[in-house]
Amino acid sequence: MGRDAPRDGARRVGLVRFDVHVEVRGLEGIADPEGQTIERALPALGFRGVDSVHVGKVVRFVLDAPDGESARATAEEMCARLLANPVIERAEVTVVPAAAPQPVAGS
Amino acid sequence: MSAVAVVVFPGSNCEHDVVRALRGLGGDARLVWHGDESLGDASAVVLPGGFAHGDYLRPGAIARFSPIMAAVAEFAAGGGPVVGICNGFQVLTEAGLLPGALRRNTGLRFVCETVTCTVVSSRSVLTSGVAPGTRLALPINHGEGNFTCDPATLAELESSGQVVLRYEGNPNGSVAAVAGVANAQGNVVGLMPHPERASAGLLGSDDGLDLLRSLLDSAADGALSGRSRGAAAR
Numbered sequence: 321m322g323r324d325a326p327r328d329g330a331r332r333v334g335l336v337r338f339d340v341h342v343e344v345r346g347l348e349g350i351a352d353p354e355g356q357t358i359e360r361a362l363p364a365l366g367f368r369g370v371d372s373v374h375v376g377k378v379v380r381f382v383l384d385a386p387d388g389e390s391a392r393a394t395a396e397e398m399c400a401r402l403l404a405n406p407v408i409e410r411a412e413v414t415v416v417p418a419a420a421p422q423p424v425a426g427s
Numbered sequence: 428m429s430a431v432a433v434v435v436f437p438g439s440n441c442e443h444d445v446v447r448a449l450r451g452l453g454g455d456a457r458l459v460w461h462g463d464e465s466l467g468d469a470s471a472v473v474l475p476g477g478f479a480h481g482d483y484l485r486p487g488a489i490a491r492f493s494p495i496m497a498a499v500a501e502f503a504a505g506g507g508p509v510v511g512i513c514n515g516f517q518v519l520t521e522a523g524l525l526p527g528a529l530r531r532n533t534g535l536r537f538v539c540e541t542v543t544c545t546v547v548s549s550r551s552v553l554t555s556g557v558a559p560g561t562r563l564a565l566p567i568n569h570g571e572g573n574f575t576c577d578p579a580t581l582a583e584l585e586s587s588g589q590v591v592l593r594y595e596g597n598p599n600g601s602v603a604a605v606a607g608v609a610n611a612q613g614n615v616v617g618l619m620p621h622p623e624r625a626s627a628g629l630l631g632s633d634d635g636l637d638l639l640r641s642l643l644d645s646a647a648d649g650a651l652s653g654r655s656r657g658a659a660a661r
Contacts, residue, residue, distance in 0.1 A: 350575060351600065353533050402492075405485055405521065407528040408575055
């Protein structure tokens with residue numbers, strides 16, 4: 321089984337599957353050399369009017385939880401402990417119910 | 428005398444250089460695997476340079492959860508000397524054993540050169556034997572050595588002598604050109620330059636030996652007083 325395949329067999333009763341999207345960005349006022357470099361590169365390609373380029377990272381995963389609130393709480397704790405470094409970064413968590421599996425055609 | 432424990436993470440690549448340099452000074456040093464849970468009777472700990480766990484997520488972010496890190500934190504809390512070099516510095520900030528964080532270098536350049544650093548404070552296990560103002564030629568070799576902290580933290584570090592080493596010039600954009608910092612007690616130190624690579628004239632500089640000698644002296648002091656021994660007993 322691929323690591324991205326849904327492990328429905330392992331899902332516990334009473335849990336709902338959520339898609340979690342974590343965006344990690346640099347704190348305001350912390351230098352963002354990657355963003356600055358891209359901001360300088362874009363005009364060289366002819367793109368005008370670009371400003372305030374920031375580079376962050378996105379972490380996506382599925383999470384089984386009793387409800388959306390607890391899924392969010394768990395994701396926020398993951399951010400605090402691992403996904404973001406609070407000294408230089410902040411994380412924004414988005415939680416949505418996972419799309420229902422598509423029924424198999426013809427069955 | 429008990430040995431300096433040099434921790435090996437998957438992706439560390441300076442551990443043998445550290446052991447060799449310490450032994451060259453007459454000290455004893457041995458490698459400790461990151462998956463171990465005990466430092467044994469270590470007299471000091473060095474987290475060496477490299478790319479622990481591939482630097483995935485952020486340098487040091489995964490390494491800080493290695494089993495040995497609980498023992499390192501306990502050893503540090505007991506006053507034992509702990510030094511993080513380059514990637515080891517990144518691990519110590521991620522673990523919260525040192526303030527601040529290390530970000531991508533200004534200009535995004537991976538810098539690999541010998542720089543001149545000035546010892547700012549002798550209030551640390553790595554600089555105790557070196558007079559403030561001493562200039563040292565030390566190699567740096569990193570992509571994410573841009574030391575960052577908020578202005579209040581920086582003011583506190585400066586006033587309490589926790590900035591131990593500063594670059595002449597500023598090769599990576601660090602705030603106040605900070606090259607190395609210590610915790611408030613001075614027993615935990617992190618620096619981006621590699622003292623173990625400046626350990627022989629043949630390598631272009633042996634200025635790093637001044638720092639490593641201080642570490643060995645601090646380790647010996649701790650062993651005499653039984654300080655680190657108590658902290659390391661698990």
